[in-house]
Amino acid sequence: MIKTYLKSIVIAVILLNGFVSKAVQLTEHPKAEISNGIVKAQILLPDLEHGYYKATRFDWSGVISNLDYKGHSYFGTWFDKDNHPAHATIMGPVEAYSPLNYKDVEVGDAFVKIGIGALLKSSNESHSDFIPYKIVDPGIWELKMTTNSVEFIHKLSNGGYAYEYIKTIELVENQPKMIISHRLKNTGLKTISTVGFNHNFLVLDNQPIGKGVELSFPVAVSGSGRGEDDMFAIQGKKLVFLRLLDNEESFACKYLEGLNSVEDFDIRLENHNSRAGVRITGDYKLPRLRLWGNAKTVCPETYINLKVEAGEDYNWSYDYEFYETAE
Known part of the structure; x- marks a missing residue:
């Protein structure tokens, strides 16, 4: 069964078929462990108050703090915990999307970033991934969980833009494989146009990067x-x-x-x-x-161009296959 590690009180709404729609942990970062019997992963869950990641660079869904296969680990801490900016204290194959309307709004108004929410434009300077923008509308997060998967659903409607962003992390049954699938549904009237990328913070066996x-x-x-x-x-x-x-x-x-x-x-x-x-x-x-x-991570950053018209949706996915190299 799925394990949700909570040090204090958890509020959860249980739906039919064993799904969990929401989980909020009150004193520590909410996280869940999924497994297919071959691969095991620990996933940090989004939450505005208690979530591990609350910065405004990366999509809040899909933060994988650890993934194990045959005694090997594939994600983890790659940064100096005592000396690192909040926007980059993140782990796993995390993704980020360019703002939908930053250039179109005035200072003091909100712009939209998928997987985060509506953020306050604080100056006329160009948008920066490294500025901690204030979140004025976090949207709505829903979670659905099984023993080997977590589905994140982020819904937002702000400034004429509206979407439903669905990301599912699934450990494939009987295979050393993880699939991260996406569906972006444009539920508003304005075209959604953005550039996304997956940072893939790979940390193999927590070993330093060098020969081999x-x-x-x-x-x-x-x-x-x-x-x-x-x-x-x-x-x-x-x-x-x-x-x-x-x-x-x-x-x-x-x-x-x-x-x-x-x-x-x-x-x-x-x-x-x-x-x-x-x-x-x-x-x-x-x-x-x-x-x-x-010195700790190698990141092949895979990009995607997204343009989704009103009323339409777009689907894409990444497959991760874990293995041991030859002797």
């Missing part, structure tokens, strides 16, 4: 960025790390080019020192792939 850690693709890729030929090198279909990174270093590629079809959305990260591997695939052609990381 590599990314691989189905085709040759190219790109350049901070740390090239020092921390990492691109070698045809692979990106390999050349040395052990220290705690103050980070690397980045603004664009990794060469992935030109849906079939090319096929990314593997392997740590040959611990034998942990993960394969990430998607069901659309990547418009952009960016790479960022530091």
Whole structure:
């Protein structure tokens, strides 16, 4: 059965078929554990008052603090807990979306970010992911849970925009696999147009990034960025790390080019020192792939362009397959 770890009182509304629609924990961060008997994951649940993540950069749903397969771990803390900004103290394959109407509203009015809510525009400066905007309308969050899945439903109507954003994290039965599926329903009158990305904060076995850690693709890729030929090198279909990174270093590629079809959305990260591997695939052609990381995490950032007309909806998904590399 699903485990919900709550240190004090939990308020829950139980629906038919064993689903949980809402869960609020009063003194500590609400979280749930799901398992398919092969993979186990701990998921931090959104809550305006008690939730772990309350900043305004990333979508509040789908924060995975830990995922285990065959004794290997795949997500976790990659940042300095004592010296890190609130917007980046997050874990797992978290996603973010550009604001729908920041440029269209006046200072003092609200703009919308999917998976967060309506935020106060505090100045005429350009929007920044790193500014902690005030949340003036958090929308409504609903949760549905089974033993091996959590479905997040975020509903918002503000400033002429209205949507229902549904994200489901499912551990596939009898497989070492996780699927993150999405459905964005435009329930308002205005077109929803945004750019999203999945940061994929992968932390394999909590080991430092260095030799033996590599990314691989189905085709040759190219790109350049901070740390090239020092921390990492691109070698045809692979990106390999050349040395052990220290705690103050980070690397980045603004664009990794060469992935030109849906079939090319096929990314593997392997740590040959611990034998942990993960394969990430998607069901659309990547418009952009960016790479960022530091001494603890490698983040292949997969982008998506979304345009959903009034009354329409759009679906997309990511598959994560966990495995052990060869000896």
